[in-house]
Amino acid sequence: MRNNRGLISFVLVAVVVLLNLPLPVSMRVKSSARDSVAGYQNVWHLLVNDLSRTFSAFAGAKKHINQKDELFQQVANLEFRIVQLERFEEQNAELRKQLDFRKASKLELVLCEVVSRGGAGGWWQTITLNKGSEDGIEQNRAVVTRVGLVGTTINVAKNSSEVLLLYDSNCQVACRFSRTGSLGILRGAGMTLRGNPEMEMLLSANSPVVNYVRRDQQLIDGDEVVTSGLGGVYPPGLLVGSMKKLSLDAKELYYCVEIDPAEDMRELQYVFVVKEKSK
Amino acid sequence: MTYLVMGVILIVCTVLQIQMPGYAVLGGAKIPFLLSVCLYYSLTRETGVMLAAAFCAGFLQDSLSEIPLGYSAFLFCLLGWAVSRFRNFVVSESFVTPTFFGGVASLIFTISIYMWLAADGLVSFGAGRLFMRFVGAGFLGMICAPVVFFLTRKLDQLVGNVEFNEEIDVFE
Structure with missing residues (x-):
């Protein structure tokens, strides 16, 4: 009984401490926990994905x-x-x-494999990569494929990192239309339940929208959107997508442009994290 | 041995929860494996062990998502404690018990964590998606909890924590 009381008190104190940890400490604790689980995640990924790939290779x-x-x-x-x-x-x-x-500026790409999609909570549209700070990956780095921009790193542990996808409504990218040079802020629009949504959350995403585009710009369907480099997170010139639909915002001051992302994120297996080249 | 089984089942459930995708038709809800572990211990073990399981499960869930540290741990402990109040009135071996508590607890957890995250300005869902998410969470909880209960009980029996024909409830 005494042991039980001790355990109860310990857990209650631990919960209070956890809720009041300063942000940097909390991030460090999270990183350590992620690293502890990363190994098991990789084993699962190896079992499920690599085995199925091996069978299809034989076939x-x-x-x-x-x-x-x-x-x-x-x-x-x-x-x-x-x-x-x-x-x-x-x-x-x-x-x-x-x-x-x-x-x-010298940029370098780090090749990473996608080991899981969606995190443990399912509230955000994220993917987890199999590399982290040990490979030189840092927070707030652009994540790209051969085709275009995918998202940005948000949490980086030693051996894994979490990427917030362009589709998530918390993801914002300063971008530019290559043909006209007009600037805007791209924002994810979350997932859709309309039409014919796919079973998996990440496959049912709404098209991201570029907001705050000046009304005097002559934009046409298919106009390429690239990163503008403003804000410093994304290097300039990374392809984001192409214009799909043009409309006015609620106050009719700016254009809202729906974008067809360059990269189809349904089948992401490998991505590159952009980092600065070490000297 | 109880803590060894708890550790193994927590690791397995963590990996499963991360790897299983969120379902769009259910508002992006994920299968609540970790919450089910917490429920198993709250219906079959004394308060101290239950709180330890709830804390670890919540800590893992927070660490492996963007949820601030401590939110899930706190809610899991609270839910575990609330469910353990019914321990003496239900038969944990029955299929109905985990189905009922899994659904209700998952629904309450999802509503609470959404309110907490929304109050912090971290998430904002439309009404339709939110409704689907709540329904989805309850539904997935009803499916997942009996499976986790069954597997954890089998593991407990295998290592000798529980006799094969013995009820597991440890009354305080």
């Missing part, structure tokens, strides 16, 4: 052999291009030096 062995040959060809071409580009880079650096230009 389509002939196709994969052909693909391998094609990839060899592509690698050879890309290696040749890299040699050319390195030469251009050297030339570029030399010319910049001669013209006394400010050093161009």
Whole structure:
């Protein structure tokens, strides 16, 4: 009975302490807990995803052999291009030096695998990646694919990081229309229950909307939207999507532009986190 | 041995809760595995063990989502304590008990955490989606709790925490 009372008091004190932890300490505690679970998450991911991939690889062995040959060809071409580009880079650096230009910013991509979708609560539209601060990933870094912007890192632990997707209503991106140069703020619009929603939450997202676009701009369907670089989180020029629908906001002061995101987030398996190149 | 089983079941349920997707047709609700663990211990064990399970389950849920630390832990402890008040009046081995408490507790938890998060300005859902989320949470709680109860009880029996033909309720 005495033990029981001790345990009750301990848990109650722990809850009070937990609720009153300062934010930096709370973030550190969360990171440690995430790291403890990251291993089990990876095991699950390995069991479920990699096994199914292995079976499908056996099923389509002939196709994969052909693909391998094609990839060899592509690698050879890309290696040749890299040699050319390195030469251009050297030339570029030399010319910049001669013209006394400010050093161009150096960005690097960290390849990460998506290990889970939606977090434990399901209130936010997030994905979890299998890499964290140990690989140089930091909070508030842009997350991209080969096609375009996906979201931003919000919580980074040692071996995992959480990404807030463009679809989430808490995600805001300063962006620009490439053709006209007009600026706006893109905001996620959450998920939809209208029409024919998919079973999984992340597959049923509403199109994000670019707000505060000036009314005197001549925008047309399919206009490309890229990050403007304002605000400092996202590097400029990352493709976000293309214009789908134009309307006026409630006060009829600005345009609200519905965007078709460049990346289809239904099948995200690998993404890149943008980080600054270490010296 | 009780704490060993608790640890194992908490890890399994945490991984399952993260990996299972949120369901759009149910307002994005996730299957409440961790809440079900808390309910199992509140209906079958004494208050101290129940609070330890509720705290750990809540802590894990908060850590692995964007919910501020302590919110779920506090609500799980509160719900666990409230459910444990009925421990002497229900048969925890029955299928109906976890189904009922799973649904009700999941619904109450979802409403409470939404109000808390909304008050902090962290989430804001439309009425339709919110309604679907509440219904979904209750429904998933009704499905999940009996499964978690069954598996945890089997694990408890396997390691000898509970005799095979013995009732598990430990009355204070």
